[in-house]
């Protein structure tokens with residue numbers, strides 16, 4: 001499945017995550033010797049929600065949260081009759097996500113997710129900066145200087161505003177910044193340019209999988225960082241390599257709402273040992 005080209009191998013036959021999940025993720029996500037994907041997602045039974053998900057990045061590391069995967073999981077749960085509700089809940093390591101589906105011809109197409117309240121305190125993101133909010137904070141890497149805003153959406157993000165995101169050298173700076181000493185748990189890094197107060201262009205280097213076509217939590221972090229710094233409004237369209245996400249950081253409840261598509265591409269069997 002994919003959410004705007006951020007692609008996942010979805011496995012819904014396990015009761016819990018097996019010990020060998022990291023090796024499984026690395027083998028399956030390999031684009032040449034495996035199926036290919038940005039991550040391996042387990043759909044599991046939940047005692048607190050309609051379904052539970054765990055996501056293992058392509059490098060075998062586990063992520064606390066994934067916006068595009070939550071949309072895929074909710075679609076899968078509805079389309080494959082694990083849940084019959086158009087408003088359902090997905091348990092993640094970052095908490096329980098409320099999800100609303102748009103159904104067309106019996107299948108979920110658009111998915112809206114309550115991604116929760118952003119975490120902005122340095123220590124909690126975590127960012128090695130002792131501050132209430134880490135906003136436009138200087139960061140140096142390989143002789144270059146940037147400024148980042150730290151936001152956790154359950155997983156850590158560093159949002160960097162640049163002149164021209166589509167032309168930015170994501171492959172050059174992404175890996176250096178992901179592993180910077182300011183980020184004790186590493187970070188997903190978003191490079192963002194502002195088009196208007198309600199529209200931005202974003203490219204992303206993801207922790208544990210590299211440059212991807214889209215990142216749901218990254219788009220949420222971007223709108224939070226943009227609004228915090230007065231660059232954009234709290235509701236904006238985020239253009240990504242793989243398409244658009246609508247994001248709103250609600251003034252009423254401080255939660256971030258994400259709306260976008262999810263798609264199932266094919267189903268198959270895994271033969272490798």
Ligand SMILES: N[C@@H](CCC[C@H](N)C(=O)O)C(=O)O
Nearest residue numbers: 063066067068155215216217
């Ligand atoms: N693509 C995701 C985020 C996946 C996890 C990330 N790589 C991490 O390690 O935090 C999204 O859509 O949010």
